[in-house]
Amino acid sequence: MLPMDVEVDGCIATILEVAKLPLGEYQASVQVRYRDVLTRVFQVVYKDGRELAMKLRTEIAKLKWALMLYGKEELRRRGIIL
Numbered sequence: 001m002l003p004m005d006v007e008v009d010g011c012i013a014t015i016l017e018v019a020k021l022p023l024g025e026y027q028a029s030v031q032v033r034y035r036d037v038l039t040r041v042f043q044v045v046y047k048d049g050r051e052l053a054m055k056l057r058t059e060i061a062k063l064k065w066a067l068m069l070y071g072k073e074e075l076r077r078r079g080i081i082l
Contacts, residue, residue, distance in 0.1 A: 002015060002016065002017060002018065003015060003016045003017075006056075008032075008053070008056045008057055008060055009057055009060050009061070010034070011032050011033060011034040011060050011063075012032070012033045013030055013031075013032050013056050013060070014030065014031045014032075014033070015028050015029070015030055016028075016029040016030065016031060016041060017029040021045065024047060025045055025046065025047055026045070026046055026047070026052075027043055027044070027045050028043070028044045028046065028052065029041050029042075029043060030042055030043070030044055030056065030059075032056075032059065032060060032063060034060070034063060034064065034067070037063075037067065037072060037075075037081050038081060038082045039063060039080065039081050039082070040079060040080065040081065040082060042059070044056065044059070063080075066080065
């Protein structure tokens with residue numbers, strides 16, 4: 001079943017792995033593709049699908065904003081994108 005691609009706000013978020021954490025939480029390893037940009041793998045901790053979707057939308061909004069402010073080369077230099 002994993003990895004699994006989901007479309008979120010015009011991007012493809014690939015959920016690579018999911019691990020169950022104590023206290024009923026989960027941790028997903030995620031990588032986002034937006035146009036010709038691919039992020040590094042990052043972790044998202046969530047309790048349910050609704051919270052995961054909200055956190056993915058937030059991370060994607062931050063990525064788009066950072067691309068607009070700094071550009072691809074600066075984000076690549078900082079290790080945010082590949």
